[in-house]
Amino acid sequence: MIPSYRAAFQWQSRAVLGRHLTVYRRNWHTAALPPLLEPIILLLAFGVGLGGFIPEFAWRGRPVSYLAYLAPGMLAYTAFMTAFFQALFAAYIRMHYQKTWEGQLVTQLRLEHVVWGEVLWAATLGTVYALIVTLVLAGFSLTGWLQLYWANAFLVLPLLFLAALAFATLGLLFTALVPSIDHMNIPFFLVIMPLGFTSSTYFPLEGDSPWTQAWLVLNPLHHLAEGIRLLLLVGEPNHHLVAACSLFLLMILILIPVDERLLRRRVLGEG
């Protein structure tokens, strides 16, 4: 196996992951509040509030409420946002300001372990936050506002972990590229907004133009949101899940060596 990928399974990467877990565990009570409150607020504001003004609409030939449409999209969006931002902001701060990476790189850890440690941690956090959203959705189900195929809900978590891994590699790409922390709005406008808002997470994106069709085929977040939606609202395994997995694997395969190369240049001045 190529060293860049082999490092994912080595103890050094787990040591970096363990470091982040230790820090997070100490602050879990404050750190877990935003992911817990955010979906509650969003579901209440958009799902219940805005959704109250939107009558049931046809999605794939079935009538759905906006709240039911939104709920699976939020799962996908949470994994995406959490992993991307953790691999971007938090990793950048550790790399540039806290010099945590430099302190790790004078041990038996190499850059590929630091990269994988960051990616694994961002993916873990993305999945945990998605799990919190799942629990919030379960709470909404208890009120009778949501009807989902709950047996499938926990099957979605491994898929969300894979998604978060892929989005973390994308976040880390910008960590390697942004000239300074003042330029963090560039990935926000280049990635978060175009990907996030044109991915069938918050509203159905449809269109017959070849550009729209091509974008929908290539946008992994669209496949993730639609795949989870079909699984949770209809209970059907579907081709979006396969497409999402393929695109995420492709992203990881391509971006891990690219991230490593760019970060090697940035952190070590080599390459």
Added chain:
Amino acid sequence: MPTLAAHPNAQNEPVLLACGLVKQFAGRRVVDGVDLRCRAGQVLGLLGANGAGKTTTLRLCYGFLQPDAGTIRVAGVDRHTDPEAAARWVGVCTQDDTFDTDFTVRGNLEQMSRYFRPRPPAVKARVTALLERFGLDRYANAKPDILSGGYRRRLMLARALVHEPRLLFLDEPTTGLDPQARLEVWELIDTLRREGLGIVLTTHYMDEAERLSDELLILREGRVVAAGHSRAVLGNLIGEHMLVLDARDPAVPAVRDWVRQAGLPEPTRVLSSLHLALDGPGLAQFSTRFGDLRFEVRPPTLDDLFLKLAEPS
């Protein structure tokens, strides 16, 4: 299960043996064929002006950077063929503070120990012993941000030692410290040397290099220009005597002419004085030629060497 026993070769060779190191950045050779060796219980000082290649050489040796050419062996282990095993025996105290600000002082030492395999035995007891030894025990549960410069250095040193290395790299260990804190760090380094640790350090402070180093390696533009005991290095590079005269003296142009005619190195101007390195016969000739001139003769120091190295080549 892996143990902490060193490689069999470690008994027969220096704890650090580097040959023909080369490193280029953007086509420029920053390190150009450097050899260095450090035995257990020895302090090797790397000296040179800014940009001489000291930190890069150090970074190559401790594995932060990969050399473009050359070999590095640590405690008998080839760094290229088994980087993980070689790194197990190395402790590093970088120039900047790179301790983990998300952890307490004690947490820093414990976390550092998790970055090494085989794990050091009895980590908790070792951490407690290091905290006491470096006077950090009263700050054990505090975040490192509250520490003074001297205590931050102590934490960096303690972190570098938590996994029981055999070779310690110190990159400008006392830069920015007050004289009292510098002395304390010097004493700690002396103790570590006596305990048998091989130590490679870089420094800008000439007194520090002279006081701490058993051997010096002088770098200029990435190359070794002299190596050995400080007195021998000074004799080779500077000369036996340093003659100091007033640069405003009317006889200075004549002195310069004489230096040029004798084929000696140009005198160095330091503020209002002129420094001229001479050997015994040279000093005798100078005294005969400029007997009426007021001048002072003293042994060369590492400061003279540093000024010489800082001159453009």
